[in-house]
Amino acid sequence: MFNNIGPLGLLLIAVVVLVLFGRGKISSLMGEVGKGITSFKRGIKEGQAEIENVAADTARDVTPEAEKPKDKV
Template identity: 40%
Template sequence: MGRIGPVEIIIFLVVVLLIFGGRGKISGIMGDFAKGIKSFRKGMKEPDVDTSQTTSGAMINEPINVTPEKEKTKV
C-alpha cells in the first residue's frame, strides 16, 4: 500500500484525458497561454503613452457638469 503502480498511472492518465477532452484541447490551451505571455511581454516593451497630451479635444482635467436640467414647464 502507498505505492503508485502502473495501474494507478493509467487510471490517472485516463481521468486527465477525460477532463481535458483528448486531442487538440491541451495544445489549444497551451497555445492560448503562449499568446497571452507574448502579448504581455510586448506590452511591457512598448513605451507608456502620455495621456495628458491627448488630441481628442477634451481636456482630461476639466470637470464635466452632470447635474440634470430643471424640469421644463409642460404645455
C-alpha cells in the first residue's frame, strides 16, 4: 500500500498535515513527544538501576566452605 510513496508524496502529506493542524499545534505536539521520549528513557535508566541495586543487595557468597580461603590472624 505505502511501498511507492516517493519524496513528492511525503512532501504533499507534510503540507496537508501542516494546513490541517497549523504550525503551533504541530510544534506543541512534537514538544510533547520529546518530553515523552525523555521520560521513557529516564524510566528505563531508573528501572535498570533499581534492578542492579536489588541484585547487589541479594548477592551472596556461594563458595563451598571447603574452598574458602582461611584468614590468617
